[in-house]
Amino acid sequence: MNPYKRLLLICDPAMHLSPAMTRAQALAGSSSAVLHMVALGSLPPSLRILDETLQDRARLDWLEKHQTWLDDQCQLLSARGIDVSAQALWSDEPMKEVLRLAEDMKADLLIKDREYEPALRRALITPLDWQVLRECAVPLHLVSVAEHALPRKVVAAIDLSQSDPQIDAVNERIIEAAQNFAVQCDADLHLLQAYEAPSSFLAYAAGPVAWTKEMQEEASGRAQTRMARLGERFGVPQHYQHLLKGPATKVIAQFAAEQHMDVVVMGTLYHSGLTKVLGSTTEQALYQVPSSILAIRP
Known part of the structure; x- marks a missing residue:
């Protein structure tokens, strides 16, 4: 359809x-x-x-x-x-x-x-x-650019860091939108997750806490399992599923540039207070990601 x-x-x-x-x-x-x-x-x-x-x-x-x-x-x-x-x-x-x-x-x-x-x-x-x-x-x-009038490579930037029904629903909507766009353009669809140290853990630590190898493996393992399930559901092959460590905006920008992605699909939420001034991840990505952006409002 x-x-x-x-x-x-x-x-x-x-x-x-x-x-x-x-x-x-x-x-x-x-x-x-x-x-x-x-x-x-x-x-x-x-x-x-x-x-x-x-x-x-x-x-x-x-x-x-x-x-x-x-x-x-x-x-x-x-x-x-x-x-x-x-x-x-x-x-x-x-x-x-x-x-x-x-x-x-x-x-x-x-x-x-x-x-x-x-x-x-x-x-x-x-x-x-x-x-x-x-x-x-x-x-x-x-x-931003239209080197290819119809994009050839599309990546959905998702958040698999938490097990939360609301976030899961947003992820699914992002992937559905990316899939529809990719199918319309006959483009390859990729999935991308950037992960960092769990902020909830570090916030309550009594002092500086190193993000140990075990913690990294646990965080990436959970995200990898969730990504695999989504990949299977939406027909995204494993070699198009990417789990990279680092801040979201930096990871997305670097991945999009290195892999020559035509379009990055992201969710966007309205933020108030300080984040209203600083901008959400999607807002910041406008000036750092070289690819065009498809923004999906949850």
């Missing part, structure tokens, strides 16, 4: 064939899904000092230019047999507009170019990618 029937693409406002557009077109072609392309614009802060007449003119010029470009892209895609539509929209609240579009369209997948934001700017303003990650219920595909 085709998992994708409606694809929503947030286009690069620079009006060019970006990695996200390349990926969206390829997915629409392989899945026969309806593709809706949207260009979102807003008035730059430097122009907000203009009077209302000049602001209106700038808005109308932007909308006309982008709609013309989108219409040209639609003609090209329609000639290839892709069911496509497009619209240029002006909004001062892009995150709310993205969420509204995804809900109204009942999109199965939201596709967007990954935007890099410097650390200083991230400390002052929450990046749009982070906002959408935290709020969007639709699977979100943030595309």
Whole structure:
């Protein structure tokens, strides 16, 4: 069964064939899904000092230019047999507009170019990618590069460190989403688990405690057993199951780079307090993992 029937693409406002557009077109072609392309614009802060007449003119010029470009892209895609539509929209609240579009369209997948934001700017303003990650219920595909229009290698990053029904359910949803994506692209599917010293044990230790070889073997053994069960259930061969020691973001980034993974599939949760500032593992992965990301909200 085709998992994708409606694809929503947030286009690069620079009006060019970006990695996200390349990926969206390829997915629409392989899945026969309806593709809706949207260009979102807003008035730059430097122009907000203009009077209302000049602001209106700038808005109308932007909308006309982008709609013309989108219409040209639609003609090209329609000639290839892709069911496509497009619209240029002006909004001062892009995150709310993205969420509204995804809900109204009942999109199965939201596709967007990954935007890099410097650390200083991230400390002052929450990046749009982070906002959408935290709020969007639709699977979100943030595309960094599209060396292969349809990915060839997909890895599901899962958490097997604990025996918890809720975490198990999240793992299964991540793998299901990764499997659907891989099948649609005819890509290889891998499973990846990064593990570290059990924080619950170290937190209650009276002093510094070394993570002994026995502890490592116990932790990795439990994770390996759980991964084997999941691999058997989802048809992932053993040589595509990877258990690596180290911090999750670092392990995922290194593995994705060394193994040339096209897409990393991860779960995302909203965090408050300090982790809201620092970002979740998925949020941090946006700036460290070279691959594109498919984020699944539990």
